[in-house]
Amino acid sequence: MRSGPSSSASAGRGDGGLAIGTVLPQTGSLAYLGPPMFAGVDLALREVNEAGGVMGRPVSKVDTDSGDSATNIASQSVDKLLAQKVDAIIGAAASSVSESIIDKITRAGVVQFSPANTSDKFTTVDDKGLYFRTAPPDKLQGRVLGDLVASDGNDTVGILAMQDSYGTGLADQVQKSVTEGGGEVVERVDYDPKAPDFSADVAKIKMKNPKAIVLIGFEETAKVVAELVKQGLTADRHKWYMVDGNMSNTNFLKMPKGTLKGVKGTLPGAAAPEAFQKKLLEVNPKLTEFTYAAESYDAVTLVALAAEAAGDDSGVAVAANLVDVSKGGEKCTGFKECADLLKAGKDVDYEGVSGPVDFDDVGDPSVATIGVYQYGANNKFDAGKAVEYRKGHVAG
Structure with a gap:
């Protein structure tokens, strides 16, 4: 169990610009889940940046491939993302792949946020308070x-x-x-x-x-x-x-x-609402699958809101605010509505497309x-x- 981001994770304020990396399946046994997950990420980022970004600056993104557990692609992708100083990494999709990279990510003081990991192991893993997921455990x-x-x-x-x-x-x-x-x-x-x-x-x-x-x-x-x-x-x-x-x-x-x-x-997760599917198709007209698109969208939106609430884009600051923006405040949907409330000094409760989210103290959704x-x-x-x-x- 954990109480919050550990001081053993790399601390220090961010550079003022929230950077998000993705480690999601472009190849491998879950490649069919890649397109909806990337579309969910891209839709959220589009909405965040159209609303003025985080702390007045646009959020940047770097996409990489997670491959699957039969390859070492994910580890190489994480090295690339850490070298580019991302603050949060969205992924992996497969629990076994996330298990192979979680130590490397959290040791660097970076948030790992999976839209699709369901293994029960992540509930008790030593993650320094930096691992979250929008998918409910197995x-x-x-x-x-x-x-x-x-x-x-x-x-x-x-x-x-x-x-x-x-x-x-x-x-x-x-x-x-x-x-x-x-x-x-x-x-x-x-x-x-x-x-x-x-x-x-x-x-x-x-x-x-x-x-x-x-x-x-x-x-x-x-x-x-x-x-x-x-x-x-x-x-x-x-x-x-x-x-x-x-x-x-x-x-x-x-x-x-x-x-x-x-x-x-x-x-x-609930079936992706029709209006949300239409927005996803604007991002990627070739989508035929929507599984975990909503969870990916919510992951990015929550990371952006946590950074906005903290006034700090560092991974440790984002992690320290993710639970707070997911529950207990004034209910809101979408980045702009919630960010406007934060700027007005209000506490927010983000209601996701995938569900209420409401993180418990170990980064699992308590309502699913x-x-x-x-x-x-x-x-x-x-x-x-x-x-x-x-x-x-x-x-x-």
């Missing part, structure tokens, strides 16, 4: 997904999860929730996402013939799905459930129509929404119900 998504599986009447469940901090952490939470709901996880396989094929992994699930199959992974899930179909474990015979890492509407469009019909899944989605015959998903989590309990 214990929330896992609980909602496990409850969904149980409420659909599945008393026997198989889990296929990628073996990394994201996959195993989320699988642990789903398993716990299913068991507490009276169900039984009859087989769980934590697989190597880089494996050439998944026939042996799927065969283990087939042996136990579960009513439901939970798929936790990234883009390799498309190969897992093909193997499930090949071995007769189709979605019309077993109920499939997926998660934010593999629910992309681009992953499954090449498959025969109906392959994913009826499949359900969960995504942290988990969306429940369902695929149609076209192998694309549409928004379903949203489940809100607030300080320790889930409410439907």
Whole structure:
């Protein structure tokens, strides 16, 4: 647990100009999430700078690639950003990638703010008070997904999860929730996402013939799905459930129509509002995916508001004010509205596009929404119900 930015992090006032870096996926297994996340960052920065910037100066930005956990790209990107003296870094998307760079970032006294990390490890990590996220931790998504599986009447469940901090952490939470709901996880396989094929992994699930199959992974899930179909474990015979890492509407469009019909899944965060999607499309007209765009937008807006509130763009000053601008003051939306209140001497409570945010003392959102989605015959998903989590309990 932490009480605030540590004095062991590099201190000292900023140079008066807020600089933001991004370490987001341009390549690798989460590359499909890159465009909406970059668009969210760019939209927020556009609005901040159109409103006069932070402390009267425009906010600058440097974009870099995070790659994935199979590469060293993220570490090289962080070196580049630190050399350019950024005050805050937005990213990474994958929890395992963030784990590999968090020490380097926070030791430098720079804020690391992820729009998409969900691993529970970040709740207790030694981050010197400099790590924040707008995505809720896996214990929330896992609980909602496990409850969904149980409420659909599945008393026997198989889990296929990628073996990394994201996959195993989320699988642990789903398993716990299913068991507490009276169900039984009859087989769980934590697989190597880089494996050439998944026939042996799927065969283990087939042996136990579960009513439901939970798929936790990234883009390799498309190969897992093909193997499930090949071995007769189709979605019309077993109920499939997926998660934010593999629910992309681009992953499954090449498959025969109906392959994913009826499949359900969960995504942290509410669906991006239509008006917000239109603004994102002005930034990038080619967007087809909006996952984590709102969380990225909120991350940048909150960093800018924290610097404005502090009157200081240094990472330590930004971190010291992020909790305050996220809750407890006069509610406001968007940078301009909130910044005008700050300039008038008011305390603000930023209400994000992704939700209320309201950071707790370890930089996690204390209020979060988990969306429940369902695929149609076209192998694309549409928004379903949203489940809100607030300080320790889930409410439907």
